[in-house]
Amino acid sequence: MNRHKKSRGVALITALLITALATIIVTNLAWDNVMDRQRATVLHRDQAIQVALGAESWVIDILRQDLQDNQTDHLGEIWASELPGLPIEGGEVFGVIEDLQARFNINNLVDNRGRVDQDSVDQFKHLLNALGLDPRFAGITADWIDSDTDPLFPDGAEDSIYTGLTPPYRTNNQSLTSVSELAAIEGMDRATFRLLEPHISALPGRTEINVNTATAPVLMSLDENMTAANVEALISEREGAGFSDPAASFSAIGLTIPPSKLGESSQYFRLKVVVRIGTVRITLYSLLLRGTNGVTPILRSLGTT
Numbered sequence: 001m002n003r004h005k006k007s008r009g010v011a012l013i014t015a016l017l018i019t020a021l022a023t024i025i026v027t028n029l030a031w032d033n034v035m036d037r038q039r040a041t042v043l044h045r046d047q048a049i050q051v052a053l054g055a056e057s058w059v060i061d062i063l064r065q066d067l068q069d070n071q072t073d074h075l076g077e078i079w080a081s082e083l084p085g086l087p088i089e090g091g092e093v094f095g096v097i098e099d100l101q102a103r104f105n106i107n108n109l110v111d112n113r114g115r116v117d118q119d120s121v122d123q124f125k126h127l128l129n130a131l132g133l134d135p136r137f138a139g140i141t142a143d144w145i146d147s148d149t150d151p152l153f154p155d156g157a158e159d160s161i162y163t164g165l166t167p168p169y170r171t172n173n174q175s176l177t178s179v180s181e182l183a184a185i186e187g188m189d190r191a192t193f194r195l196l197e198p199h200i201s202a203l204p205g206r207t208e209i210n211v212n213t214a215t216a217p218v219l220m221s222l223d224e225n226m227t228a229a230n231v232e233a234l235i236s237e238r239e240g241a242g243f244s245d246p247a248a249s250f251s252a253i254g255l256t257i258p259p260s261k262l263g264e265s266s267q268y269f270r271l272k273v274v275v276r277i278g279t280v281r282i283t284l285y286s287l288l289l290r291g292t293n294g295v296t297p298i299l300r301s302l303g304t305t
């Protein structure tokens, strides 16, 4: 009876021990799996960033070669076509280069001494009108970046407005480094910003608009008398190889635009490259400056969209 009890006890302990060992092994296996997955994710992320930087070098070569080939930039050129998705080990890469001088540079609203440039404020008003947005944002934006703290009349906004908000903050009073800073200006909401964002840029200093690549609303902003039909005609005329003589094309539709507003080439481009490896997906945005000394990345940011 006792012996029987004893052997039952041993069997029970053995069973418990086996269960315990099995649990430890399973836990270890699960832990190793988690570690493997994390290691793979870190590895894939590193690889994805390397691939993105490789794509950036490739794009730099394309832009450099383009400058050697010709002096103008238009949407029929190689850089302007979307880079098709390319398979890479365990994933894919694709990208797109955008001419940032196809947009209205918000920093044109001030001159190089930080004073408001009224011509550009008027042009920004035309752009806002073309987008069906409140033209008062032009004065409010100009105040946000001009160096003084005196509100423009009638649409300005300086510290007296922003310090009354909850939480209070002060006017930027200097040029923008990112258009997203405009989210802070008086009256700006997400819906307005979304509509405006594809047509504006925040480039260092003042830049020309490239009429060969400008978006339709930006073309519209060049003259307050421009009609939607004019814009349509201009866009179909520039298709393929850009305008052969922009001044002539604009005067043919009865608009005299100063030559300083009719840029035909670009120095600032933005590369967006998306890399997917395994479950990792990264987006690299790279602001590229193309000058006489070559093409230089001047601002990079990583995103997940």
Ligand SMILES: [Ca+2]
Pocket: 066, 067, 070, 071, 072, 073, 074, 077
């Ligand atoms: Ca070119």
Ligand SMILES: [Ca+2]
Pocket: 142, 143, 144, 145, 146, 147, 148, 149, 150, 158, 171, 173
């Ligand atoms: Ca100001």
